[in-house]
Amino acid sequence: MFRRISLCLGLVALQAHAAPSWQPFVEPYNQLFPSLEIATATLASDPDDADPAVLGDQQGLIGVELSGAPAGARFELVVRVPGLARDSRLAGTIPDLDQSLNLAPTMAWDFPALAAIRQPRPANIEFELSLDGQSLGTRIQRVRVRSVNDALYYIDEEGEDDDLDFNWLFAAYVNEDHPAVDAILKEALDSGVVDQFDGYQSEDADSVLKQVYAIWHVLQQRGIRYSSITRTASTQDKVLSQHVRFIDESLAMTQANCVDGSVLIASVLRKIDIDPVLVLVPGHMLLGFALDAEGSEMAYLETTMLGDVQPKAEDVKVHLKGRAGLSVDLEASLANFEAALSAGQEQIDEAGNAFDDEDNADYQIIDIEAAREYGVMPITR
Known part of the structure; x- marks a missing residue:
């Protein structure tokens, strides 16, 4: 469990006379997640929420717990990794x-060293603590460093009230600044599906759908297929995580699970100023996006359907139902996009009011813009 200060019940009265004692901690459960450290590097704590018994980084996951130290004593802690x-x-x-x-x-x-970790490995973290110039010793904590692809999403504690939700970390895998995004947009323009990407400037939902379809079409032409690989190597069943491919990995491997496909398309949409959200339902993720600048109308995509249809090599001109002016040269590709929209909306309808419960970790909508404003930044490698 992430450490929060608790009263030292049998020792409080004796603290003034007891020798100081200390022990290192590395959370969660002696594991280090590079993705979490990178994504939250610029995240600022609210001073109003500061715990007076936490000295230093209020959100720090690496440090020591110290008891029995006299008030007014000077301390120095050095941590080496x-x-x-x-x-x-x-x-x-x-x-x-x-x-x-x-x-x-x-x-x-x-x-950069954290971002380069592609598979789990052990590491030693050294802690050196002194009090009033006197060394209290050095201790070494052996930890497991996870792959940067491993996204921590939940800490499952024995008491439900102690569980911790990290689903917002998926937003860090959305990277609108990745060089591959520009290449995808260029291919979309070259396809002739759209003449330009102008986000919401046209104030027309049909135009937004057409832009999203242009991106979908390019990814389908690149041969992206569904892959169910999500397992990560972990010996701690309380720490739940999922393997997430970065944009370049999904494109190079032409594989994407539900999270991979959602963060890939969300990255491209962010680049053209269309606001995406990641939608979590039990055991699954799909992509949502706003059809207007205010977010009053939404559409949803089942991204695992991206590779369901092999496009035909014939030139057929069709129109998306109810979206006049959207013409493409591949009927199967467009039908696949329509089916993915329908499947996405169906899942939202089935969820009903489940998204209204903020404490329900199984049903969540992760707003990428809100995550950026909060300080969750893209993981770059």
Whole structure:
């Protein structure tokens, strides 16, 4: 469980006389997720929510728990992660609190090194703590460093109230600045499906659908197919994660599971100022996007259907039902897009009011723009 300060019940009265004691922590459960560290690197904490018993990084996942230290004593903590971070230091004064403290330095990560981790591996994290200039010793914590493709999405604790939802981390795999996005847009323009990408400037939902279809069509022409690979190697069943391919990996492998396909198309939509959302239903993800700038009308895509239909090599001109002016040269491709829209909407209709419960982790809508405003940034490699 992510550590939060608790009263040291049998020891409070004896703290003034007891020798200081400390132990390192690495959360969650001695695992390090590069994706989480990169995505939240610029995320700022709300000062109003600050815990006085947490010194340093309020959201820090690496540090020490210290008890029995006298108020007013000076401390210094150094954390070392060879090859992944420079020495990370935290120094200060012990506050006058009758409880244990969490000391968590802001980690000086080597972000390119984190982003380069493609498969899990063990690592040693070294903690060195001193109090009033006197060393309290050095301790080493062995941890498991996860692949940057591993997206932490849930911590399943014994008590339901202690569970932690990290589904928002999927937004970090949406990367509107990836170089591959421009290549996809160029191919879409070359296909002749659209003359330009203008987002919501036309104030016409049909125009928005046409732009999204142009992207869908290009990805289908590239041969993207559904792949159900999601498993990650983890020995801790409380820590739930999923393998997510980056844009270039999905394109190179021509494979995408429900998350891969959704973050891929969402990345391209963000680039052309069409607002996407990632929609979570039990065991599955689909893509939603706004049909107007206000987000008052939405459409939904079942992205796993992207490769369901092999386009015919014949020149057939058709129109998307109810979307006048949308003409393409491949009837099967367009029919596939229409079917994916229908399947997406059907799942939203089946969910009903489930999305209204903010505490229901199985039904969530992850707004990418809101995630960016909150500080969840794309993972770049």
